[in-house]
Amino acid sequence: MKILLIEDDPSLAAIIRRYALDEGLRCEAVGSYQEAEEKIFLYPYDMALVDLGLPDGEGLELVKALRRHSPETGIIIISARNAVDDRIKGLEYGADDYLSKPFHLPELKARLRALERRRQHKGEEQLRFEEFTLIPEKHEVHIHNKSLALRNKEYELLLFLVVNEGRVLSKMAIAEHLWGDYMDEADSFDFLYNHIKNLRKKIQEAGGKDYIQTIYGLGYKFSQA
Amino acid sequence: MKLIQATTRSYFLYAFIAFAIGGLLSFWMVKNALYEEVDEKLYEHLQEVKKALDAGETIPEAWPRKLERQLTLSTADTSLLQWKDSLIFHPGEKEFQPFRQLKSIHSVNGKSHQIVLHASLIEAEDLAEAMGSALALLFVLLLAGLLLINRSLLRKLWTPFFQTLEKLGDFRLVQNKKLALPASSIAEFQQLKAVLEDFSAQAQHDFEAVKAFTENASHEIQTPLAAALLELDLLAQKEGLSEEQLNHIQHTNLSLRRLSRLNEGLLLLAKIENRQFELGEQVALKDVLTASVGRFEELAEAKGKGIEKHFSPASKTITGSSILLEILFDNLLKNALRHSPEGCIISISLNESSFRICNPGQPFQKGTQHLFERFNKENHASDSLGLGLAICQEICKAQQLQLQYEYREGQHCFFVEIDSV
Known part of the structure; x- marks a missing residue:
């Protein structure tokens, strides 16, 4: 996946870029409207992450230009202006998603992957991890080719874990992914604990291995070892 | 109170007072003049009667108009000249009518005569009545005229003012549209227009500045917060971190998140207070x-x-x-x-x-x-x-x-x- 990151804050751009590279994604970062415009016209990208407040221009205009010039590119707005009208306008201008700052890196990855599935695989992609097969389009999970019945949030939780496989995920990042801002932290951590417990049980009952590791003090990690 | 009511009220009050004072004054003056004339007539008459008595002429008890004179013998010895207003029954009109009375005592050859003369005041009363109604009519005419002129003046002259009021009422800072007021040929309204347009432009400028500031402030605070949270995400991936170290990361995470929510909340409040949401x-x-x-x-x-x-x-x-x-x-x-x-x-x-x-x-x-x-x-x-x-x-x-x-x-x-x- 080739990503164009348009972000004027250098430290933020550096972190996102390093993270993307760690994840095996190709990422080019630019810090201004003009540079971004040049890149858009010169190269094709699979994904573009667009910050709205750029020093020399309005990110929303870039979204428009991107959509016009390269309709296949998936566009995610990343903005510190968590304004609902910006969100609505962004989506109207052709952005696919809106992520308000601050966000967690695993959340960014989940959004990128979801968008990739939607845009490039027309939603038909299957995610495989060892004996697990996830079919996001149908909200289905198979273990050893046998269907596993999960509740909605359990499914979303598993998908989030699988997409971010191998990484330590803080409870906060997972809770925010599942419930957004609607819940108090104390509540959401309790619910998360219960959901993880149920998920583990269901996976084991279906004959799957428990890949969910508890990282004491912080959260969980989904990995083989 | 409306402008028209306020001006009408003042006009009305003034006209009322002026008419009351003027009416009373003119009534009093006319009455005085009438009395003077009647009194003069009575006095002249008295002198004639006295002259006749002195000459020893007999004065018939009833003069052509009986009511006007009474002559009686009197025992009083003093000379007297007494003016009085009185009501006397008028047999022809069958009602009491106001009369002016002059009473005098005159002695001729040691014999005292009391002379009482009357003159009708009925004309004075009629005059007062006529004057009163004339004044009342004048008052009504004047007032009606004032009201009509006032109303049409208000409508014509104050039109720009009312239009300005309406425009001001519709003016919204949020809409970022310049305030355009109607032009007027009247200097004061022209001045009002200039002042208001100036004010609104300044307010709009300030509003935009505050809006930009809150947005920028939010952006400036949120961006480093985002960077810090992402750094923590990366730090958490390091191998071999102890539970205690991870706990520190978690707590820092939570505090930063809280700070960012506070920032969002305060920004939202500022935006609502600045009326930055379309409310229509x-x-x-x-x-x-x-x-x-x-x-x-x-x-x-x-x-x-x-x-x-x-x-x-x-x-x-x-x-x-x-x-x-x-x-x-x-x-x-x-x-x-x-x-x-x-x-x-x-x-x-x-x-x-x-x-x-x-x-x-x-x-x-x-x-x-x-x-x-x-x-x-x-x-x-x-x-x-x-x-x-x-x-x-x-x-x-x-x-x-x-x-x-x-x-x-x-x-x-x-x-x-x-x-x-």
Whole structure:
């Protein structure tokens, strides 16, 4: 996946870029409207992450230009202006998603992957991890080719874990992914604990291995070892 | 009081006083002149009678007009000249009429005669009556004229003023449209136009500056916060971190997140106060509320709480902002779920005239006078930011609604009356 990151804050751009590279994604970062415009016209990208407040221009205009010039590119707005009208306008201008700052890196990855599935695989992609097969389009999970019945949030939780496989995920990042801002932290951590417990049980009952590791003090990690 | 009423009232008052004083004065003057004439006539007459008596002529008891003279012998010895107003019965008119009377005593050859002369004052009364009605007619004519002129003047001269008022009433900073007032040939209105246009331009400029500032401030604060959180994400991936170290990361995470939420909350408040939301949408309350409840049903279920909905079938539509109403309902629901005991029922009702959300709970220890203030929390250790209710209240204010609170039958209730909108 080739990503164009348009972000004027250098430290933020550096972190996102390093993270993307760690994840095996190709990422080019630019810090201004003009540079971004040049890149858009010169190269094709699979994904573009667009910050709205750029020093020399309005990110929303870039979204428009991107959509016009390269309709296949998936566009995610990343903005510190968590304004609902910006969100609505962004989506109207052709952005696919809106992520308000601050966000967690695993959340960014989940959004990128979801968008990739939607845009490039027309939603038909299957995610495989060892004996697990996830079919996001149908909200289905198979273990050893046998269907596993999960509740909605359990499914979303598993998908989030699988997409971010191998990484330590803080409870906060997972809770925010599942419930957004609607819940108090104390509540959401309790619910998360219960959901993880149920998920583990269901996976084991279906004959799957428990890949969910508890990282004491912080959260969980989904990995083989 | 309207401008037209105020000016009319002053005109009326002045005309009334002027007419009252003028009427009384002229009446008094005319009356004086009349009396003078009548008195002179009577006195001349008296002199004639005296002359006749002195000459020893006999004076017939009844002169052509009997009422006008009486001559009697008197025993009094003093000379007398007495003026008097009196009412005498007029047999012809069959009524009492005002008369002027002159009484005098005259002695001729040691014999005293009392002379009483009368003159009718009926003309004076008639005159006064005629004058009164003439004045009253004049008063009415003048007043009607004043009113008509005043009204047409107001309509013509003050037109630019009323147009200006209307434009000012419609003026909204949020819309960022220049205030354009009607031109006028009258210097004062031209001045008013210049001053107001100047003022509004300045206000607009300041408003834009504040708006830009709050947005920039939010951006400037949120960006480093985002960077710090991402750094922590990366740090957490390092191999061999102890549980204690991970705990530190987690706590830093939570604090940063909290800071970012505070920033968002304060920014939202500033934006509502600056009226940066479009408030002219037609919003169906039931739809927005139903969506809100939907977002919290899972949370309620997980906490073992029920949400009871009493929505009347007709959907009330108000003019406001759907975004703000969504935030309002979300915040109130979040609040109710946060501050209610486990296993309870939260009831929400919406009908034509009000919205109400109630949850059981202990009454507030600190009283409720600061309930809607920022950072006012019942329990300082709690998770909440202390901005939720302040935001709710600002949202209601922005839409001319009033958020109220009451504690009734063990229930905390927040309600909004909506019939007036």
